[in-house]
Amino acid sequence: MTALQSRAPANTMLMGEHAVVYGQPALVAALDQWLTIDWTPLNSPDLIILSELANHHTRLAAITPHPKLGFVCDALNYFLPALRQHTPANQGWQLNISSDIDSNLGLGSSAAVLAACLVGLNQLSQQSHSLLELWQIGRQIIRQRQGRGSAADLAASLFGGVVYLQPETDSEAASSPASEPARITPLNPTSYQGLSLGLVYAGYKTPTADVLAWVADHWQDRPTERDALYHRMGAITQHGYQALEQQAWLPFYAAVTDYQDCMAKLGVSDATLKQLLSLADAAQLGAAKVSGSGLGDCIIVFSDQAEQIDQWFAQAEMQAWSCFSLPITSDGADMIVL
Incomplete structure (x- = not known):
């Protein structure tokens, strides 16, 4: 058989x-x-x-x-x-x-x-x-x-x-x-062929269901403001998609940064994630944002320059963190x- x-x-x-x-x-x-x-x-x-x-x-x-x-x-x-x-x-x-x-x-x-x-x-x-x-x-x-x-x-x-x-x-x-x-x-695979991704783990992870429950409680008295924020996040994602389709890296990175601003406003970018994002910003990578639901887990970093992310991961300041380069398949x- x-x-x-x-x-x-x-x-x-x-x-x-x-x-x-x-x-x-x-x-x-x-x-x-x-x-x-x-x-x-x-x-x-x-x-x-x-x-x-x-x-x-x-x-x-x-x-x-x-x-x-x-x-x-x-x-x-x-x-x-x-x-x-x-x-x-x-x-x-x-x-x-x-x-x-x-x-x-x-x-x-x-x-x-x-x-x-x-x-x-x-x-x-x-x-x-x-x-x-x-x-x-x-x-x-x-x-x-x-x-x-x-x-x-x-x-x-x-x-x-x-x-x-x-x-x-x-x-x-x-x-x-x-x-x-x-x-x-x-x-089309050619649109993301030149894009490199990396993840840096915060060392802990809040279950997604708990994060969603926290967000719902945090925003329960401001439903109109919350819905406007989600609508803005949707528009940013659409802009990011259109930029990536054209391999327009600067507009794509701008969309990633804008999305991270929304994640921070939502309240899911905690102190450790902010520290990691600050390190990524200092390394002058393409862009970085919280990955996943937030309140722990990872940040995701982007670059269109080959080896830039791996070179950053090899620096002394990053040795205390779990870092992963993950190609898109x-x-x-x-x-x-x-």
């Missing part, structure tokens, strides 16, 4: 944090760190999932959930009718999940495992869903489990490269269509025969 492997890349938000949850666009990149799933047929109707998070043994005919493997089990259950139809009665599957994605850096490991599951199951169950349709399935899974979510990180892991996501928008006008569907626009999730 043939063994197969699906894989998906890590990802990071270039612009769009916080605002994307409220319908504003996001610019997201796939990174050259990978999560893989080896799919091995079994001579029994079992389903065995082996991973660093947990091991799980259940039956393919009736998959029991596991608290640490939620996205994996949800994806399997979504495809289960078609998977069973195309799997012999006495055959099961073993999934070996491995990852070189650093889970401390907020690089979308959950989105990567979901993307790898979706492309693998799409082939194993002999379906022909497009990447957009797989993203829509994944977004449904994310929202069923988390209550909300833009699935921007999933878009990057599925499509690869840099993608511009415009979430669906609900219309408030009774005479207008109820909503506009989400749109995913992959950028144009490859997205895929499936191969081993």
